[in-house]
Amino acid sequence: MNTPANTERRLEQALLRGKWTLFERLPAERPLAEELGVSRATLRTALHTLVGRGILETRRGSGTFVRALPCRADSTGLADSLRAFRIVMPPLLSAMAGTLPPSVMLALERHLPSAGMALHAGDMRLFAQNHLRFFSTLLQATGNARLAQAGAATLPDAHALARLLQESSHVRLEEFFKHLARTLHGLRHADAQATTAAATAYASCLLQCMGEEA
Amino acid sequence: MNTPANTERRLEQALLRGKWTLFERLPAERPLAEELGVSRATLRTALHTLVGRGILETRRGSGTFVRALPCRADSTGLADSLRAFRIVMPPLLSAMAGTLPPSVMLALERHLPSAGMALHAGDMRLFAQNHLRFFSTLLQATGNARLAQAGAATLPDAHALARLLQESSHVRLEEFFKHLARTLHGLRHADAQATTAAATAYASCLLQCMGEEA
Numbered sequence: 001m002n003t004p005a006n007t008e009r010r011l012e013q014a015l016l017r018g019k020w021t022l023f024e025r026l027p028a029e030r031p032l033a034e035e036l037g038v039s040r041a042t043l044r045t046a047l048h049t050l051v052g053r054g055i056l057e058t059r060r061g062s063g064t065f066v067r068a069l070p071c072r073a074d075s076t077g078l079a080d081s082l083r084a085f086r087i088v089m090p091p092l093l094s095a096m097a098g099t100l101p102p103s104v105m106l107a108l109e110r111h112l113p114s115a116g117m118a119l120h121a122g123d124m125r126l127f128a129q130n131h132l133r134f135f136s137t138l139l140q141a142t143g144n145a146r147l148a149q150a151g152a153a154t155l156p157d158a159h160a161l162a163r164l165l166q167e168s169s170h171v172r173l174e175e176f177f178k179h180l181a182r183t184l185h186g187l188r189h190a191d192a193q194a195t196t197a198a199a200t201a202y203a204s205c206l207l208q209c210m211g212e213e214a
Numbered sequence: 215m216n217t218p219a220n221t222e223r224r225l226e227q228a229l230l231r232g233k234w235t236l237f238e239r240l241p242a243e244r245p246l247a248e249e250l251g252v253s254r255a256t257l258r259t260a261l262h263t264l265v266g267r268g269i270l271e272t273r274r275g276s277g278t279f280v281r282a283l284p285c286r287a288d289s290t291g292l293a294d295s296l297r298a299f300r301i302v303m304p305p306l307l308s309a310m311a312g313t314l315p316p317s318v319m320l321a322l323e324r325h326l327p328s329a330g331m332a333l334h335a336g337d338m339r340l341f342a343q344n345h346l347r348f349f350s351t352l353l354q355a356t357g358n359a360r361l362a363q364a365g366a367a368t369l370p371d372a373h374a375l376a377r378l379l380q381e382s383s384h385v386r387l388e389e390f391f392k393h394l395a396r397t398l399h400g401l402r403h404a405d406a407q408a409t410t411a412a413a414t415a416y417a418s419c420l421l422q423c424m425g426e427e428a
Contacts, residue, residue, distance in 0.1 A: 004262065022343070022346065022347055022350055023343055023346075023372055041255050041258070044255070044259055045258055045259060045262045046262075048218065048259045048260075048262045048263040048266065049262040049263065049265055049266040050266060051263055051266060052262065052263040052264060052265060052266020052267040052268075053266040053267070053363060053366075054266075054363065054366040054367050054369075055366070057371075067366075067369075067371075068346075068350050068353065068366040068369055069350050069351075069353075069354050070354070070359075070362075071353065071354055071356060071357070071358065071359045071361075071362035071363075072354060072355070072357060080358045080359060080360045080361070081360050083358060083360075083361065084358055084360035084361035084364055085360075087305050087306055087309045087361060088302055088305070088306065088361070088364045090305070091301050091302070091304070091305045092301055092302065095301045129236070129237055132236065132237075132282075133236055136236055136282050136283050137283075139282065139283075139285065140283050140284070140285055140286055141286070142285060143285070143286065144285065144294045144297060144298055145284075145285045145294060146294050146295050146297075146298035146367050146368050147285075147294070147297065147298035147301060147302070147367075147368070148284075148285035149267060149268065149285075149364075149367040150298055150302045150363075150364040150365070150367040150368050151364070152267075152268040152269070152281075152282040153268050153360050153361075153363040153364040153367060154360050154361070154364050155268075155281075155282055157271075157281075158237055
């Protein structure tokens with residue numbers, strides 16, 4: 001199985017074993033591809049995914065370096081997303097409260113009735129998508145690519161979120177929707193504390209849907 | 215200039231223009247490569263960097279989809295990193311206070327004297343690297359790949375950080391070092407509040423070095 005995804009995993013394992021340490025330069029593409037027994041195209045694809053993930057960085061003319069080490073657990077399941085979301089998104093949203101231009105507030109406000117209609121119609125796929133559109137619109141508006149990337153890393157997968165919502169009670173879904181409305185309210189009134197509280201409750205509500213302690 | 219980096223930027227621009235919306239499937243590789251006038255290998259490299267960045271996702275057998283929209287500002291300068299670090303890292307570290315096994319605490323504690331010696335020797339490259347090793351060790355220990363990725367997105371570039379430290383006064387550097395020691399102290403004593411305060415002061419101190427208001 002010499003797929004790019006498999007090659008990416010093998011490179012991660014090598015980094016975890018300490019084959020290359022932080023800030024070290026990786027071997028050139030040709031010898032590294034030979035060592036791994038993959039084509040240079042496959043290696044390049046794997047390397048670039050790791051660059052995108054912030055683990056490697058390429059410096060023009062000097063090669064590929066280790067920027068951060070991968071995490072020991074490589075599960076990217078829904079519970080991990082939601083736990084990461086609950087830690088990262090409330091302070092991120094709180095920092096944005098009061099900084100959003102009217103055009104962004106307007107775009108955010110449009111997602112709410114759409115989400116409400118999807119909830120009313122029982123269309124959980126659309127309901128999940130509306131939630132994710134709300135946060136994606138916010139992250140786009142940070143004007144800080146690093147911050148946007150940190151937030152995007154914690155967004156749950158739309159399919160997994162829709163499945164979770166399908167299994168949840170209507171009372172829970174109404175509560176969940178209310179937390180989103182409260183988050184928007186906090187942002188609109190530049191109330192950092194209310195925004196933090198609402199976004200935290202929002203994430204905790206989802207973790208409760210999963211049967212996790214909140 | 216049909217490099218992978220250039221192709222990545224063109225795809226980002228197309229996403230910002232709304233050519234493809236959130237959750238939409240991108241065209242197949244062959245027609246997309248033709249449309250962009252690049253080789254399939256170049257396109258694939260660009261697509262995988264965007265997958266790593268969490269903007270696109272590939273689903274086996276069904277194609278490449280838009281997972282999150284890119285941020286309008288694509289600068290990834292030091293100031294942006296530090297601002298993102300100040301928002302994301304304090305709550306992240308605070309959530310980890312009290313959860314770290316002794317082996318990780320030991321690894322973290324080893325970075326401190328190394329940083330102290332580098333500071334004393336005036337080796338700002340090594341000093342910066344020791345700081346980044348400290349945070350990288352912590353992120354590895356989260357056991358949550360999404361959270362680790364969110365944190366890693368905010369880590370400053372080692373070269374840029376070393377340059378900033380080189381230009382800073384010795385008083386500022388001593389202060390900066392003390393905030394790192396305080397962060398470690400907070401983590402060791404499972405004191406979430408002290409950890410948050412120390413990590414926030416740490417990031418603010420760096421932003422002050424840059425001449426930014428903190």
